[in-house]
Amino acid sequence: WISLPRMSHSCRPITEAWNHGSPLAASAFFRILLKERPNLPPAALRQALSASAQILTRDEILDLVANALGGTLDAEAAVLWSFIDLALDPVKFAAGHSRKAVGAALLAPNGDLVEKFNQLSLDQDRLDYLRIATLGGDQPAEERDWANPDSSSRIVRAAINRLSASSRADAGKLLKALIPGVDPSWSPVLSHAAAEHASMLRDSMFVAPTASELKAALNGGPPANPADLAAVVLEEIERYKASLRTGSEMPWKRYWNTDHTGAATKPQIENEDRDRLLELLRSRLERYGVAASLPEARRAENTRADILLLTHAGKNLPIEAKRHYNSELWSAPIDQLTGYAADEGAFGYGIYLVFWFGSEFRVPARLDRKKSPSTAEELQTMLVADLPPESEGKISVIVLDVARPNAGEKRKKALTRKKTSYKNARKSTKE
Incomplete structure (x- = not known):
């Protein structure tokens, strides 16, 4: 099966x-x-x-690599041996070689050789990470790369698929971390792969509640699982939401600064809005055994969720809270909250909570140039519609209406008076 050049006399008995x-x-x-x-x-x-990958030990192959690369090789043999060196210890090879050398080594082997040495790699996930980072940086995604299995695009796609299926807990984070450094055409592929990995990880970590836990949850006790935790918190927030416009104590005013007469003047800063909500939720969630975190609670990679709710069983639920005129209003559910929800303790669940202070405060423009919402209900509908399909049933959106009553109408009247005054002033000037 293998055509060999003439060998030395000492090799003939082996042959x-x-x-x-x-x-x-x-x-x-x-x-x-x-x-x-x-x-x-x-x-x-x-x-x-x-063939050697099947019958030699890893150490034996490493000795052969050292011998080969220590001698004189032609260009094609050099990159093949370099690939073997890279595959066996990707971290060490990448640390000692240029990006160009890594790329050349990755492109040298064919499919059969790749598969065999993937299995011998000291860290296959890191090897695939290098494939994506190195080749994906210059090579755009090709839709029909399946027709050319040795193409750069196919190599990158295969590496993404393997990393997505990895049992490594941080594989999803590795995939998302690759997005800024690769060709933009790979971004949706990497995002989808990260979501697939998160789903697989959640499934592998899911533990069905016991009969006693389920009974306790049904009787209003502690949440039995992450979905139950999300349902409990959502129910309490919805109850609170319903009281904002009907309570005799005007609960909406708690999110505003007031003057000496008690009149609402301007919204409190975002952190105070969040802390106020946290304070109110603590008493509501205590009976379920849910503990509300401190505002300084941090998620992975030192990014902070605005509210973090924890249960005694190690399940947690991140809540991202923003005012409706925050510049990140439209991007936060995807760019921020889904990252928090990807934490292994959150199991993909999260809540995006927005404080609506009324149409007197301008809503940030959307990239799709859709008309801005004029009510809290319209804003919630638009935010829910923006969520990707994979977030359905996991990420929830709630908009709390804390606007000053009739503030929108007052603003319209003020603008009308201003326009009238301006017209009258111009008319007087002409006369």
Whole structure:
């Protein structure tokens, strides 16, 4: 099956033993062959390396790599041996070689050789990370790359698929971390792969509640699982939301600064809005055994969720809270909250909570140029519609209406008076 160049006299007994199918002889055959002839023609070298991956130990192959790269090789043999070196220890190889050298090594082998040495790699996930980061930076995604399995696009896509299926807990974060450094065409592929990994991780970590836990949850006790935690918190927030415009104590005013007469003047800063809500929720959630975190609670990578709710069982629910005129209003659910929800303790669940202070405060423009909402209900509808399909049932949106009563109408009247005064002033000037 392999066409070999003429070998030295000492190798002939090994060749004869190999032809008779002895496993020990086969191992010795390839050790001697690749040590004496590391500069085999490309086709023969690929076949010999592929076979050696099946019968030699990792240490034996490392010795052969050191011997080969320590000598004189032609260009094709050099990149093939470099790939073997890279595959066996990707971290070490990347640290000692340029991006160009890493890219050349990654493109050198064919599919069969790749599969065999992936299995021998010290860190296959890191090897795939290098494939995506190195080749994906210059190579755009090709829709029909399946037709060319050795193309850069296909290599990158295969690496993304493997990393998405990895049992490594942080594989999803690795995939998302790659997005800024690769060609933009890979962004949706990487985002989808990260979401798939998060889903797989949640499924693997899910533990069905016991009968006693389920009974306690049904009786208003502690949440039995992450979905139950989200449902409990949403129910309490909805109850609070319903009281904002009907309570005799005007609960909406708690989110405003007031003057000496008690009249609402301007919204409190966002952190105070969040802290006020946290204070109110603590008493409501206490009976469920849900503990509300301090505002300084931080998620992975030092990014902060505005409210973090924890249960005694280690399940948590991030809540991202913003005022409706925050510049990140439209992007926060995807760019921020989904990252918090990807935490292994959140199981993909999260709540995006927005404080609506009324149409007197301008809503940030949307990239799609859709008409801005004029009510809290319209804003909530638009935010829900913006959520990606994979967030359905996981990410919830609630808009709390804390606007001053009739403030919108007062603003319209004020603008009308201003326009009238301006027109009258111009008329007087002309006269």
